[in-house]
Amino acid sequence: MPTLIHRAEYGQYDFGPEHPFAPGRLAVLLDLIRCLGHSVAPVAAPAATREEILSVHDEALVAMVEALDHGDTRPEAERYGLDTADNPVFPGMDLAARWLVGGTLHGARLLLAGTETRVLQLGGGLHHAQKDRAAGFCLYNDLAVAIQAFLDQGWRVAYLDIDLHHGDGVQNLFYGHDRVLTISLHETGHYLYPGTGHIQELGAGPARGLSVNVPFEPFTEGEGYLEAFEEVVPRALEQFAPHVLVIQAGADAHFADPLGDLGLTTQTFQTLYRRILELAAEHAKGRTLFTLGGGYEPQVVARVWAILYFTLMELPLPTDLPEEWLGRWQHLLGPEVGRTLHDQVPAFPEIPGRGERTRRNRDVVARLLDSLLRYWL
Amino acid sequence: MLVKEIMRKPVTVASVGTTLGEADQLLHSRGFRHLPVVDQGKLVGILTDRDIRFATSSLFHTPLHEGDLVTLAMSAHPLTADPLDPVEDAARIMRENKIGCLPVLDGGELVGILTGMDLLDALMTLTGVNQPSSRLEVTLRDQPGELARLTAFLGARHINIHSILTYPTPDSTVRTVLRVGSNQIRHLADDLRAAEFTVLWPLPMSSHLNPAGPR
Ligand SMILES: [Zn+2]
Numbered sequence: 001m002p003t004l005i006h007r008a009e010y011g012q013y014d015f016g017p018e019h020p021f022a023p024g025r026l027a028v029l030l031d032l033i034r035c036l037g038h039s040v041a042p043v044a045a046p047a048a049t050r051e052e053i054l055s056v057h058d059e060a061l062v063a064m065v066e067a068l069d070h071g072d073t074r075p076e077a078e079r080y081g082l083d084t085a086d087n088p089v090f091p092g093m094d095l096a097a098r099w100l101v102g103g104t105l106h107g108a109r110l111l112l113a114g115t116e117t118r119v120l121q122l123g124g125g126l127h128h129a130q131k132d133r134a135a136g137f138c139l140y141n142d143l144a145v146a147i148q149a150f151l152d153q154g155w156r157v158a159y160l161d162i163d164l165h166h167g168d169g170v171q172n173l174f175y176g177h178d179r180v181l182t183i184s185l186h187e188t189g190h191y192l193y194p195g196t197g198h199i200q201e202l203g204a205g206p207a208r209g210l211s212v213n214v215p216f217e218p219f220t221e222g223e224g225y226l227e228a229f230e231e232v233v234p235r236a237l238e239q240f241a242p243h244v245l246v247i248q249a250g251a252d253a254h255f256a257d258p259l260g261d262l263g264l265t266t267q268t269f270q271t272l273y274r275r276i277l278e279l280a281a282e283h284a285k286g287r288t289l290f291t292l293g294g295g296y297e298p299q300v301v302a303r304v305w306a307i308l309y310f311t312l313m314e315l316p317l318p319t320d321l322p323e324e325w326l327g328r329w330q331h332l333l334g335p336e337v338g339r340t341l342h343d344q345v346p347a348f349p350e351i352p353g354r355g356e357r358t359r360r361n362r363d364v365v366a367r368l369l370d371s372l373l374r375y376w377l
Numbered sequence: 378m379l380v381k382e383i384m385r386k387p388v389t390v391a392s393v394g395t396t397l398g399e400a401d402q403l404l405h406s407r408g409f410r411h412l413p414v415v416d417q418g419k420l421v422g423i424l425t426d427r428d429i430r431f432a433t434s435s436l437f438h439t440p441l442h443e444g445d446l447v448t449l450a451m452s453a454h455p456l457t458a459d460p461l462d463p464v465e466d467a468a469r470i471m472r473e474n475k476i477g478c479l480p481v482l483d484g485g486e487l488v489g490i491l492t493g494m495d496l497l498d499a500l501m502t503l504t505g506v507n508q509p510s511s512r513l514e515v516t517l518r519d520q521p522g523e524l525a526r527l528t529a530f531l532g533a534r535h536i537n538i539h540s541i542l543t544y545p546t547p548d549s550t551v552r553t554v555l556r557v558g559s560n561q562i563r564h565l566a567d568d569l570r571a572a573e574f575t576v577l578w579p580l581p582m583s584s585h586l587n588p589a590g591p592r
Pocket residue numbers: 163164165250252293294295
């Protein structure tokens with residue numbers, strides 16, 4: 001039985017009522033799983049220590065977070081990506097972020113100890129945090145701290161990022177590391193935050209060919225997404241032969257997410273999760289550490305991540321949404337939620353220009369593979 | 378942005394007594410392609426790795442050898458820049474003359490060197506792509522105060538602007554491309570539209586993918 005990691009303190013990671021990265025998303029999700037008849041019994045992990053944060057971050061960043069947390073005024077905060085529209089200051093933010101990092105790190109330790117092969121951390125996935133700055137709602141990079149823990153034990157780590165946005169923080173932190181493969185599938189950075197994740201970002205020095213980016217045209221739908229996934233991800237994992245797969249399972253690539261323009265449906269996500277588990281079985285002895293990530297429409301993330309939960313637990317997927325849950329969260333769910341766990345088919349009217357998008361996406365994948373095959377041999 | 382902000386310094390140089398073999402090794406070991414040649418501290422020429430290849434090849438009228446002096450293969454009297462020149466002027470000079478570098482002189486003294494690569498770095502800085510950012514495209518009316526209205530709007534929302542590029546369009550509007558340090562520009566764009574800005578990207582929340590919204 002896969003291990004779930006979560007604790008109520010994750011709710012302290014809260015940038016305020018106007019901010020999209022709302023902790024309420026997790027409460028809605030947990031309640032949905034419970035109302036669908038599964039008593040969630042998550043493991044409560046300890047907060048990461050300052051030293052553990054420093055395994056990937058600069059001391060100056062941590063010191064700045066701590067100072068702002070205590071209410072100090074620091075004009076240079078913006079240089080650290082703090083006190084900005086994306087990362088406003090809130091009291092208790094240092095510990096709140098360390099709870100999330102601690103959960104992901106605990107997942108890594110369970111895998112390292114061999115007590116577990118499949119872990120779902122219901123939180124975390126703060127993939128934008130950089131070595132020396134917070135960014136894009138992310139204070140500390142829980143994924144990178146977990147990856148570093150694997151590396152310290154000599155493991156090879158494949159990182160797979162299916163968030164709408166490029167996983168720039170994780171990529172940059174291990175850009176020259178030959179025991180970390182990073183793969184990020186995302187909407188193209190030509191327009192969307194953080195502006196990176198282009199196919200030419202291939203890794204540096206001994207890690208050349210170990211940074212893999214699959215950028216999609218805006219309005220790319222599930223079919224095109226899965227096609228590119230199949231072209232790139234299995235080959236990358238096969239040649240790298242990791243000990244473990246770390247997956248940032250952001251849900252913001254869903255079509256109804258307000259932040260982006262990709263067109264994935266709940267059905268796409270289910271297919272994706274199943275494929276990731278198959279690939280992990282094939283190439284990493286089934287070892288997976290899943291985290292959550294972006295996803296800004298409560299009714300979407302609750303359904304998408306409930307499907308993640310049921311898929312990882314290998315439970316049959318319920319069809320209908322429970323009345324009790326719909327009633328309780330009506331104010332957050334809005335009128336779009338529907339009656340079923342899955343999206344309707346078709347989920348949205350046909351988007352013009354599909355042929356051109358498909359052509360461009362295929363072109364990008366071909367150029368990416370052309371570059372990668374030079375290093376993979 | 379001025380040349381002195383993006384030029385490389387200190388400059389690695391060859392003297393008039395340096396041989397082609399020595400210069401070649403110097404370029405190789407440092408990973409450079411351009412080498413200023415000085416005579417008692419004064420710039421007298423530029424030697425490139427290509428100059429060395431060509432002058433020592435059998436295609437040259439009288440092929441040189443590694444023991445020959447750099448002065449036989451260099452370009453004498455190179456074009457130069459001043460530290461206070463704007464980078465766009467330096468770029469134009471390099472482009473129009475099809476040259477890959479400009480030595481930078483201050484009062485006759487060689488104080489830096491500017492290459493095509495440095496100009497690409499400057500372009501990245503000017504466009505803001507070297508920082509985590511989102512791209513926002515707005516069409517402004519070609520009249521006073523429009524840009525100020527836009528930046529004030531962003532300032533009030535605590536959005537940091539990494540760069541602004543503007544260029545005129547054929548229909549007498551001003552296309553404005555901003556790179557802003559925020560992940561939340563979809564909401565921002567909707568607010569801008571509500572304030573009667575014409576936003577080209579991102580598209581409205583209610584566009585293609587949200588069947589619930591007005592179509
Ligand atoms: Zn995201």
